Amino acid sequence: MHNWQKVIINNTTTTLSSNNIAHLDDEQYNCNQDLKSMASKLLDSVTFLPLKDLRFSNNAQQGHTWFMSSMYDEHEEGEVQYQQFPSESSKGRLLCLKGRDTHEGAWNSYALAWRETLPRNATLMRGLTFVSYNHFNYDNIWHGLSAMVPFVAWHLKNGCVSPTRWVLYHWGELRFKMGPWLRTLMEATFGEPLYIERFADDNDYENPFCFEDAVVMRHNEGGMSRKRRIEAYDLLRCKARIYCNVSIEGRIAEVDDRGFPVIGMTMFMxxxxxxxxxxxxxxxxxEKECKKVESCRLRVAYSNNLTFCQQVELMSITDILISPHGAQLTNMFLMDRNSSVMEFFPKGWLKLAGVGQYVYHWIASWSGMKHQGAWRDPDGEKCPFSGDDRRCMSIFKSAKIGYNETYFSEWARNVLNEVKVRKIEELASTKKNNISTTTTSILSGCSCN
Structure with a gap:
């Protein structure tokens, strides 16, 4: 077509004979037919592959990934691992998805196609789409948040651009909702209601959807540096406090009658x-140990009785969080930086639970908190199998937790003393500099590049 146009341009000052005009018309017709034929072949050559690659089903969390397994990620040192479409690595092609199966991810598929030659019957979805892959689920606030943090980090690095829609996958199976806590946190962070794509129910199951711009995450926080994680958690903390109309001044601002900083101790049961x-x-x-410290204030709460904003408010006045191992501990990042966490486990977890038992050590480090260790109950339910038999974990996993008064008392005293000294030093530094370092830190966490 370009060649034919060049002929016309070159001959604009020349008088064409009827034979020449006929010849050019024939060339244009033949060129149009060639273009249509090529476009038709491109349309038919788009190859859809299963989102869930069964070849890697036995090692889905190791090495590469079984979700969109033919694609590799963009990854700079310390940054989020992601895929973006269109991009140089996709040769300018868009991401297309097909299928709405919620029970078997291998029935859902993906392909890449140029915008001019999208698959037949495809619907082009305008705007930015976030495509999330989660090996666990979006209801548990720890697993759900781990899948969302890389999107927050990408959002920070790219001028705070927000998505038009979200597409959620679990093992390649389509999901249509997040847990209420996670959804509210994302709405607070991105500043608008969350739209989770369901794809048109009246659309033929085999008709694909292609995205004008798409970002795909499939490694959770893997590969992110601690610095990038802290930046993301700072943004989450600040946005959640603003959303819930909670003060962002930080804990240093609260002092007792004698001018000592108040220590908020929360038991999250x-x-x-x-x-x-x-x-x-x-x-x-x-309670006994807290009363020994004049500026200590103890609060007891049950996570299942609190709304999202009540949890945000409670964490904003907490310096020491005391809680059994569980998803409610994810709330720790809503405390001020350098706050402390004390964690408790039932019998048997150390030997049998695997690395998952350390997730709240990790999030403490990633969000700028201090994990003050864990107490593991030496007593509890008895297992009919040998002590290292993994079948025992089914008994220990949800077991009750006992207590050791001597150990708990000494542990509480040590943590309270450490927090008191730190807060007095921070308060003195703040007065000396006549600024609120905590406020500055939190406010900077609300900004984007």
């Missing part, structure tokens, strides 16, 4: 699995 066997006894131990 559970009901059912991994709850304390005797709540009142455990509360009594920490």
């Amino acid at each position: 559970r009901k059912g699995a991994r709850s304390f066997r005797n709540d009142s006894a455990v509360i009594g131990i920490f």
